[in-house]
Amino acid sequence: MDALTTILEHRSIRNFQLTSIDDTILNKILEAGTRASTTGNMQVYSIIVTKDPEKKKKLWEYHFKQNMVLQAPVILTFCADFHRFSQWCRQRNAEPGYDNFLSFYTASIDALLVSQNVALAAESFGLGICYLGTTTYMAHKLIEFFNLPDGVVPVTTIVLGYPAESPELTDRLPLKAVIHEEFYHQYTSEEIENLYFEKENLPLTSRLIEENQLDNLAQIFTQKRYTKKDNVTFTKIFLEVITKQGFMNND
Amino acid sequence: MDALTTILEHRSIRNFQLTSIDDTILNKILEAGTRASTTGNMQVYSIIVTKDPEKKKKLWEYHFKQNMVLQAPVILTFCADFHRFSQWCRQRNAEPGYDNFLSFYTASIDALLVSQNVALAAESFGLGICYLGTTTYMAHKLIEFFNLPDGVVPVTTIVLGYPAESPELTDRLPLKAVIHEEFYHQYTSEEIENLYFEKENLPLTSRLIEENQLDNLAQIFTQKRYTKKDNVTFTKIFLEVITKQGFMNND
Numbered sequence: 271m272d273a274l275t276t277i278l279e280h281r282s283i284r285n286f287q288l289t290s291i292d293d294t295i296l297n298k299i300l301e302a303g304t305r306a307s308t309t310g311n312m313q314v315y316s317i318i319v320t321k322d323p324e325k326k327k328k329l330w331e332y333h334f335k336q337n338m339v340l341q342a343p344v345i346l347t348f349c350a351d352f353h354r355f356s357q358w359c360r361q362r363n364a365e366p367g368y369d370n371f372l373s374f375y376t377a378s379i380d381a382l383l384v385s386q387n388v389a390l391a392a393e394s395f396g397l398g399i400c401y402l403g404t405t406t407y408m409a410h411k412l413i414e415f416f417n418l419p420d421g422v423v424p425v426t427t428i429v430l431g432y433p434a435e436s437p438e439l440t441d442r443l444p445l446k447a448v449i450h451e452e453f454y455h456q457y458t459s460e461e462i463e464n465l466y467f468e469k470e471n472l473p474l475t476s477r478l479i480e481e482n483q484l485d486n487l488a489q490i491f492t493q494k495r496y497t498k499k500d501n502v503t504f505t506k507i508f509l510e511v512i513t514k515q516g517f518m519n520n521d
Numbered sequence: 522m523d524a525l526t527t528i529l530e531h532r533s534i535r536n537f538q539l540t541s542i543d544d545t546i547l548n549k550i551l552e553a554g555t556r557a558s559t560t561g562n563m564q565v566y567s568i569i570v571t572k573d574p575e576k577k578k579k580l581w582e583y584h585f586k587q588n589m590v591l592q593a594p595v596i597l598t599f600c601a602d603f604h605r606f607s608q609w610c611r612q613r614n615a616e617p618g619y620d621n622f623l624s625f626y627t628a629s630i631d632a633l634l635v636s637q638n639v640a641l642a643a644e645s646f647g648l649g650i651c652y653l654g655t656t657t658y659m660a661h662k663l664i665e666f667f668n669l670p671d672g673v674v675p676v677t678t679i680v681l682g683y684p685a686e687s688p689e690l691t692d693r694l695p696l697k698a699v700i701h702e703e704f705y706h707q708y709t710s711e712e713i714e715n716l717y718f719e720k721e722n723l724p725l726t727s728r729l730i731e732e733n734q735l736d737n738l739a740q741i742f743t744q745k746r747y748t749k750k751d752n753v754t755f756t757k758i759f760l761e762v763i764t765k766q767g768f769m770n771n772d
Contacts, residue, residue: 273527273645277638279552300700302528306637309653313609313694327702345737354698355742358713362739367749372756374658378626379633379677383652386557386637387528394524401558401634405627416705423699426630442555442566447605449551450569452576454667462609488613491606495561498618505623505771520756 273460276394281439282288283398284430290321295395296344299430302391308380313351314368315381318416318424320345328415333427338400342429347405347412350377352517353421374517375425380413389428398433401426407504409511420489420516441469451493524642527645532690534649537592537682541572546646547595548683553642559631565619566632568639569675571596579666583659584678589694593680598656599620601628603768604672618717625768626672632676640679649684650676655694658755660762671767692720 271279308314320326321344321415330339339345352373356366367373388476390398405412412424447465457465469475479521482490492498512513512518522530551568571577572595578749580598581590590596607617618624618709640650656663656678663675698716710718720726724739733741743749763769 271524272522273524274549275640276524277642277645278558280558282558289590296559297696299523301696302525303530303542303698304696305531305690307531307533309654310742311693312742312747313699316699316701316705318703318705320703322703351699354708354713357708359739359743360716361713362737364737364739364743365749368747368750368753370749370756372657372752372759373747374631376654377561378629379654382630382633383637386634387641389558390524390638390641391528394528396654402632403627404559406623416701418705419707422705439556440562442562444550445548445555448555448564448602449565450555450567450667452569452571452573454567454569454669454673456670457608459612462605462612465605466609477531486613486615486617488610491561491563492610492615492617496563496619496624498616498621501618501623501669502772503620504620508623508626509771512595520760521753 271394273390273400276390278283281437282398282400282437283431283433284438285434286338286398287434288344289432290343291430293445299391301390303384303388305521306383306387308383308511309376310362312355314350314355314377315347315356315379315383316385316422320347327427331406332411332415333402333436336402336404338429341470342431344430346388346428346430347416348381348426348428349418349422349424350374350381351422352377352425353419356421368421369516369519370521371517373510378425380433385426385428387462392430397430400427401428410507413511413515418515423511423515423517441472443469479501522645524641531644532536532688534652534684534686534688535589535651536685537594537649538685540683541594542648542681550642551641554635554639556675557634557638559634560627564631565601565606565628566635566660567602567605567673568635569598569600571598583662583666584606584655587653587655589680590653593682594746595680595681597639598667599632599677599680600673600675600676601625601632602673603628604612604670605714607672619672619771620767622763622768622771625763629676634677636677643681647683648681650679650681652679657759661758664762664766670768673769674762674766687737692718692723
């Protein structure tokens with residue numbers, strides 16, 4: 271299956287078979303991860319592999335007890351990591367200047383591009399994956415659990431295993447919703463209506479609105495799934511984490 | 522070519538043919554971008570397509586006058602974007618709570634996963650790409666240039682075109698340098714020596730050390746390529762940008 275087809279066939283998998291993943295295959299997938307471009311080829315990221323059932327159970331607790339974390343044979347936690355690089359610099363009489371927010375963001379970019387390579391490489395082996403957005407919310411717990419030193423912050427997680435389901439492709443906004451030609455195109459009210467029309471008229475959307483007893487899909491996002499209250503709480507936690515891990519010495 | 526091979530064959534391309542990219546192909550590549558997982562399927566990102574030669578020239582100036590920006594027929598600027606989503610919420614009597622740092626980071630993750638899909642999809646069509654790390658350094662200029670509203674921040678850029686070179690694969694640290702089993706493995710000094718040995722003994726490295734008249738590769742990073750001074754300067758700029766675009770109302 272060519273790369274384009276693998277990309278187009280992606281769906282998040284949340285139910286997995288018990289089958290474990292062969293180490294040779296896992297290593298090929300991780301190796302594929304490392305082929306992603308990174309800033310200056312510094313490779314300022316790390317990947318933590320969790321297979322041990324007891325440890326998966328702890329991760330399951332941190333990740334809001336989503337069942338897929340227990341089911342999947344492998345959990346990969348992707349970290350922004352300037353620790354290794356800075357240690358190398360110090361051993362070379364080179365003073366590292368990577369304890370600032372830009373460096374955190376640079377390392378985040380590295381880690382995230384690698385994670386998407388890993389996701390697609392895994393899918394090319396017939397595995398299924400799901401990203402866990404809870405990683406940034408629970409970063410403080412993960413740092414403690416994995417014993418992450420200065421300069422290391424978890425930024426995303428992928429659960430990995432052989433699919434026990436084959437869900438439909440999920441909907442996307444029309445391409446023109448996310449593409450701008452030459453300049454940012456400010457949306458008129460009517461354009462927003464049109465761009466969200468299909469999404470708002472899916473059977474899934476009607477079901478969610480009924481279940482949540484709300485007026486519309488947007489309210490499900492703002493009042494249930496991604497509320498201001500939660501965002502503010504997790505902002506505090508995540509900024510504290512970035513500071514504690516030594517990435518906010520900005521002068 | 523299967524997805525794994527496409528991933529393994531990636532090299533950054535910095536010299537391009539004059540050949541333009543057919544719109545049908547470009548649209549397929551962008552469509553492939555949109556198949557990436559995003560947080561809650563909110564798709565909180567935008568892609569700005571630059572083809573116009575005059576506008577490319579401006580981008581070339583912003584991106585430190587790297588020639589590839591002028592040469593490549595298409596420049597794609599990937600933005601974290603909660604503007605569109607929030608506008609939709611407001612039109613639905615749903616109060617968006619996405620003006621905080623966590624939301625900025627969430628939207629960054631979306632944009633970056635999409636960018637890597639785009640990179641690989643492009644490569645599956647025989648195109649070459651290069652990421653521009655200068656995007657975050659020059660975010661303030663790009664915001665002005667593209668006229669980006671509240672809730673939109675450029676986070677990375679890809680230049681895209683038919684390769685006029687076929688460079689060797691670049692080196693990577695051994696896989697074990699970036700992988701940790703179950704817990705974060707603190708590196709001993711000796712481990713660091715071993716993990717960086719191959720990189721430090723490449724002919725390219727010797728050449729760079731000679732050119733820069735420094736003692737070692739690490740010093741090239743800390744004293745020339747990614748200095749503390751630059752990181753601090755660009756941290757200030759980028760944090761101001763995030764604030765100005767309305768992502769730092771954290772309570």
